[in-house]
Amino acid sequence: MLRRIVIVGGGSAGWLTAGLIAAAHRAHRDLRITLIESPDVAPIGVGEGTWPSMRDTLRRIGVGEADFMRACDASFKQGSRFNRWVDGGTQDVYFHPFMLPHGHGEVDVPQHWQARHPDVPFADLVSVQPHLCVRGRAPKQAATPEFASVANYGYHLDAGKFGVFLRQHCVDQLGVAYVADHVSAINTQADGDIASLQTRAHGALEGDLFIDCSGMQSLLLGRHFGVPLVSQRHVLFNDSALAVQLPYAAPHAPIAAQTSATAQSAGWIWDIGLPTRRGVGHVYASGYISDAQAEAELRTYIAQTGGPEAVPPPRKLSFEPGYRERFWHRNCVAIGLSGGFIEPLEASALALVEMAAAMVSDELPATRAAMDIVARRFNDAFRYRWERVIDFLKLHYVLSRRRDSAYWRDHTAADAVPERLAELLTLWRHRAPSRGDFYRLEEVFPPASYQYILYGMGFRSDFSRVARPQEAARADAYFQQAAAMARNMLGALPDNRALIDHIKLHGLPKI
Template sequence: MKTKVVIVGGGTAGWLSAGIIAAKHCANSSSTQQTEVVLVESPEVKNLGVGEGTWPTMRDTLRQIGISERTFLSCCQASFKQASKFVAWSEGSDEYYYHPFTAPAGYGAVSMAQAWSAKDNNVDFESWVCAQGTICQQNLAPKLPQMPEYAFSQNYGYHLDAGKFVQMLHQHCVEKLGVKYIQGHVEQIIPAENGDIATIALTSGEQIAGDLFIDCSGFAAILIGKHYQIPFASKQHILFNDTALAVQMEHGSDEVPIASCTVATAQENGWIWDIALQNRRGIGHVFCSDFSTVEQAEQALFDYVQNDPYLASKKILPRTIKFTPGHRETFWFKNCVAIGVSAGFVEPLEATALVLIEKSAEWISQQLPRERSAMTVLAKRFNLLTSQRWQEIIDFLKLHYLLSNRRDSEYWRAHQSVQSIPDSLQESLLLWRTQAPGVYETNQRFELFSSASKQYVLYGMGFKVDQSCSTQISQKEDLLIKRLRNETLHSTEKLLGALPTNRQFLSRIQQV
C-alpha cells in the first residue's frame, strides 16, 4: 500500500519536513516504493526567514538527508553556533553569561553544579564546568579543519541564511530524494465523508489527493486553522513579546570576527538578537507592543547598530513582524498535522523554531502511518508529545525573564508577577531552591531542554541554592569533581591554543 504525503507550504518547515520524510521512505527505493512525498507551494507566499539559528540536532538532520556539511556551509553562508550569549539580562549593564551546547564536565555522573554552588569563588558556573564559553568569547570555531564533516571538539549547531537554506533544500529534495514539487495556490479543500482531507484544489484547477497532509503554510495555517478551525492558544500572558523588527547588516570588512554564538542583549522593553553569518549579520529587536512603540524599538535597534564597530553601513530599514505567542490546541487532527509556524510561534529566544520542525518531522517519519486506523492512535500520541514540548519551551523561555534582577521598566517588573509564571515552572523553582536540576527530575524521554541547559541559565542569572538543604558531597565524588575541574582547565587551555577562529575556518572552506 502506497502512502501519499502532501505538504502544503514550502519555507524551512515544508522543505525540512519533505527532506526528512523522503530521505527515510523515498530515497534509493525501487518503483514499488511505498511512499510518495509531494510539496505544494504558493508563488505568492514569501519565506518568513527569521529562523537563522539552529541546535546541534541540525548536524544529524543534514547528515540523514544526505547533504555535505561543506556544501551546506558554502551554499547557506552558514557559520558555527556553539552557544547563546545573554548580555544585560540580570542587572541591565554589561554583565553576560553563556548557555553552551556542551554539557558540564561529568554530566550524569556527578553534580558539578552542586559543587560549584557550595564554593565561594569568582569563577562563573559555565567556565567552571566547560570550555565552550571561553572559546566563544574568542570567536573560535568548534573544530579543527582536518576533522571529518560533522565531527567536533565542542558541540555545535549553525547560523544560516534561511532563504538560501530553503533553496538548497528545495534542490536537494527534488533532485536527490524524489520529492514532487508543485507550484500553485490552494483554492479549496475537499473533505472525505469521515472528515479527513480527501484532496486540495489549486487555482489552476489541479486536484491533489493524499493520505496524510502536513500544514506548513505558516501564519496562514490553511489546513489546521482555516479549514479545521483548530483554536490557537495564546501564551502572551506568560511571554509578552509580540513584535519583532529585523534587519540584515553587512560586515565592515572581510577581517572582522564572526561570532561563534547567538548574542541576545536585553533592552528596556525586550531584547536584541545578533546572528553572525559568513557575509553578514542578522539583527533584530523583539519587544512587547504593550510596553513599547515601534518607534521606540527602532531607536533601540538603531543605537545598538551605531555602537557596533564591526558593521558596514549603519542605516537600518527594519522589517516588522507581528505575532501572537502561542500554539494550536491540537496539532494533528484527522489526517492533517501542522508543523512550523502553522503549529505555533513564540519569540526566537533559544532558537526553538527549527528544532521543533526537525523533531516533529522526524517523529512522523519514524511513525509514518500505513493504515487510517493507525493514524488515529499516532495523532493522539503526537499531540501529547507536542503539547509537552510547547509547555517545556514556554517554561524555559519564561525562566530567562523571571530570574532577572532588572526593575528599570514596567516590562521587566511585569515579568516578576506570579500570575505570569506557569504552575509547572513555579514547582520547578521550588525544587531548584534546594537542589540543582538533575537528570532524574523528569520522566520525559524526549525532553528538549536537559537539566544541563537549566543549570546554565539558572546559575548564569545568579540563582542561589539553599546550601542548608544540599546533600553532602562524598569523598569519592569530591575526588572526581577535582579531577574534572582540572581536566576542564587543561582542555580550555589546549583548545584555545589549537582551534582556528570562525572566520579562519570558514574562509578555508570557501577556498577549497
C-alpha cells in the same frame, strides 16, 4: 494504505519535513511525497539559528556539510551569550553553551561550583565553550570530518537560502514532487478528512496525509479545521520583531561563534554572525513599547556594536505567542509556524520542526485507522514539548533582577509564571536541576541547560540537605580538566572565519 503525502508550504519547515520522510522511506516505491509552494507567498526568512541536532538531520537527508555551508551562507554556532539579563549592567554576561558541564552526571557540578568557586561564572568554570566563543574559535579543525566535532555545535544560516538548498536536494536526490502553485480551496471527504487541495493551475492534488507547513497562516489546521491557537501572551509577552541585515565593517571581520541576546527595556536584541553579514533584530512586547521606540533601541544597539551609519529600515514581524490546541487533527498535521510560535529566544523553532518531522517519519501510519493512534501520540508529545519550551524561555525572564521597566517587573508576577516552573524553582532552592525533573526520553532542553540558565542568572541553591563533601576532590579534578581542555583547544582550534573560509575552498573530509 497511506500512499500520498501532500505538504503545503516550503521554506525550512516544509523541505526539512519532505527530506526526512523521503530519505527514510526511499525503499517504499509506492509512497509519493508532493510539496506545493505558492509563488505568491514569500518565506518569512528568519529562524537563522539551529541546535546541534541539525547536524544529524542534515546527515539523515543525505547532504554534505560543506555543500550546505557554502549554499546557505552558514557559520558555526556553539551556544548563546546573554547580555544585561540579570541586572542590566555592562558587565552582566553569561553563556548557555552547547557542551555539557564537565563532570555532568558524575558529580553534583553546581553544588561544588557554588561551594568552592562562586565568584567564577558557572559556565566559565565547567565548560570550555564560553572561552572558545570569547576568543572566536571554531568548534572543529580543518581535518575534522563532516558533521563531527571537537566542541559541540549547531549553525547560523540564511533561512531563505536554506529553503532553496533543501528544495533542490529533495527534488533532485530524494524524488519529492514539487508543485509551484497557489491553493485556492480545500476539498473534503464526507467524514471530514481532507480529500484534496484545489490549485489554480494543477487542479486537485489528492492525498492521504496532509502536512501543514504554511507558516503563521496555518492554512489547513488553523483556517480549514479551525483548531484554535492557545495564546501564551500572559506568560511570554513578546509579540513583535524588527529585523535587519547588516554588512560587516571589513571583509574579514570576525564571525561570532554564538548567538548574542542583549536585553532591552521591553525585549531583547538578537545578533547572529553569518560569513557575509550580520542578522540583527529586536524582539519586543508591543504592549510595553511602541514600534518607534523599539526601532530607536535597535539603532542604538547597532551603532554601539560597530554597525554601519546607514541602516536600512527594519522589517516588521508580528506574531501571537502560542501553540495550537492540537497539532494533528484527522488526516492533517501541522509542522513549523502553522503549529505555533513563541519567540526566537534559544532558537527552538527549527528544533521543533526537526522533532516533529522526525516523529512523523518514524511513526508514519500505514493505514487511516493507525493514523488516529499516531495522532494522539503526536499531540501528547508536542503539547508536552511546547509547554517545556515555554517553561525554559520564561526561566530567563523570571530570574532577572531588572526592575527598570514594567516589562521586567511584570515578568516576575506570580500569575505570569507557569505552575510547573514555579514548582521546579521551589525544588531548585535546595538542589540542582536533575534528570528526575525531566523524565521523557526526548526532552527539548536537558537538565544541564536549566543549570546554565539558572546559575548564569545568579540563582543560588541551598545544598545543605544534599551536600556531598566526599565528591569535592573529584569535582575539583573536573574543574581543572575543563580549564586544561580550554587551554588546549584555544591553542589547537582555528579562528571561526578562517575555518569557514577553508571549507568554502577545500571542503571537509568525509566520514
